[in-house]
Amino acid sequence: MNFRWDIIAAYAPFFLKGTLLTIGLSLAGIFFGTILGLLIGLGKIMRNKWLAFPFSLYITIFRGTPLFVQILIIHFGFVPLIIGKTNSIFAGILSLSLNSAAYTAEIFRAGIQSIDKGQMEASRSLGMSHVQAMRHVILPQAFKRMIPPLGNEFIVLIKDSSLLAIIACQEIMYWGRAMQGQYYRVWEPYFTAAAIYLVLTYSMSLLLNYLERRLATE
8 A cells, every 4th residue: 555645744734723623623512512411411300390301302302313414404504594604613513512412411410310319418408509409519429420421422522523524614524535535545534534533532531531530539
């Protein structure tokens, strides 16, 4: 196999640009997805089943349909409806955030429900409100248990951001496909893209492992 390093060097600035955009999209998706996921997870565990139903429905829809389809619907449907025209970056952040929220909501729900109910009762008996008990007693304990599944979700989100190339969002895979189309080569563009994703996901794994060890020690 004649592996051409020269075309990788020629496309290096574009891959760098795509990597920075991928990191930005992923961080935005993680940030908004985590906040939205926490709210949806808390909504799903409400005792009133009618109030909890919309949150369960949201999780069912976004977990039961492909992210690829969600990206297309959001890019060509919702985004023009909101801002009057298509915008691949806005659509990318919105798609990743909404999809990630459905999965993180289930992680939050499972983490909160794994804490013994007696701790909530003890907190309430000490005079705490339900919100205060959740904030100061339940969530800090649940968060430690949620770190591994949240880490997996964040890594999946980074890899899923490659699907945004379909709406011309100029992330890593967009430039990989552009390189493949220009030079009619397969190995160089896709090996380069795979190597960049591997570095990003491995870095995220190291960061989460460090955070998990740190919290376990404390």
